[in-house]
Amino acid sequence: SAVISQKPSRDICQRGTSLTIQCQVDSQVTMMFWYRQQPGQSLTLIATANQGSEATYESGFVIDKFPISRPNLTFSTLTVSNMSPEDSSIYLCSVGTGKGTIYFGEGSWLTVV
Amino acid sequence: AQTVTQSQPEMSVQEAETVTLSCTYDTSESDYYLFWYKQPPSRQMILVIRQEAYKQQNATENRFSVNFQKAAKSFSLKISDSQLGDAAMYFCAYRGPQGGSEKLVFGKGTKLTVNP
Numbered sequence: 502s503a504v505i506s507q508k509p510s511r512d513i514c515q516r517g518t519s520l521t522i523q524c525q526v527d528s529q530v531t532m533m534f535w536y537r538q539q540p541g542q543s544l545t546l547i548a549t550a551n552q553g554s555e556a557t558y559e560s561g562f563v564i565d566k567f568p569i570s571r572p573n574l575t576f577s578t579l580t581v582s583n584m585s586p587e588d589s590s591i592y593l594c595s596v597g598t599g600k601g602t603i604y605f606g607e608g609s610w611l612t613v614v
Numbered sequence: 615a616q617t618v619t620q621s622q623p624e625m626s627v628q629e630a631e632t633v634t635l636s637c638t639y640d641t642s643e644s645d646y647y648l649f650w651y652k653q654p655p656s657r658q659m660i661l662v663i664r665q666e667a668y669k670q671q672n673a674t675e676n677r678f679s680v681n682f683q684k685a686a687k688s689f690s691l692k693i694s695d696s697q698l699g700d701a702a703m704y705f706c707a708y709r710g711p712q713g714g715s716e717k718l719v720f721g722k723g724t725k726l727t728v729n730p
Contacts, residue, residue, distance in 0.1 A: 532715070532716055534716070534717055534718075538657075542722075543705060543720045543721065543722045543723050544659075544705070544718070544720045545720075546717050546718070549715065549717060591657050593659060595659075595718070596716075597716030601647050601664065601666065601709075601712060602647075602649075602661060602664055603649070603661075603707075603709065603716055603718055604661065605651075605658070605659035607656075607657075607658050608657045608658060608659070610657060
């Protein structure tokens with residue numbers, strides 16, 4: 502299994518500001534993933550964070566809005582830039598262990614006011 | 615592209631009874647993984663059970679079991695002896711074959727209520 506820590510767990514942000522979410526894993530992993538869960542909705546993949554290369558974004562998500570860093574094999578950050586109320590969501594980090602199973606962090610619950 | 619469909623937005627069950635949550639999926643792959651995740655009000659995604667497509671035997675984890683029908687592309691979750699703590703959103707998810715991307719495709723979820 503993998504233990505994943507996310508920070509912050511919850512925050513209230515002002516419109517127009519940016520917030521960086523951190524994800525720390527207790528073991529080295531090749532790929533880390535960032536998902537968004539809007540209120541009452543399912544999870545949607547934002548991007549795949551690869552160590553040593555640029556993140557791969559899914560359709561509808563762009564680097565300028567959601568820049569991602571992956572400085573090493575145990576850590577990644579997701580920044581939500583120039584936030585609007587539509588960005589109010591839970592953001593979740595996940596990793597695979599290479600053995601099939603995917604694990605999630607506790608999530609970061611952002612409210613934009 | 616792969617899709618996952620959960621046709622039951624909400625389900626309810628009496629404590630100690632059994633409930634089955636439905637999930638269908640679409641893929642052209644022959645090897646893949648399927649998962650059920652539980653999301654309580656805390657919003658943490660908790661892995662309930664996983665199934666490898668190449669395994670014919672249905673996965674079981676204590677009170678949780680699946681009915682995996684590969685030809686029908688169906689993957690239902692059965693919860694036996696339901697407990698109050700089972701109340702949560704349940705998401706069915708698909709990932710591709712080992713060695714490929716570990717990204718998940720999720721269904722829309724089923725909200726399970728457990729009545730005392």
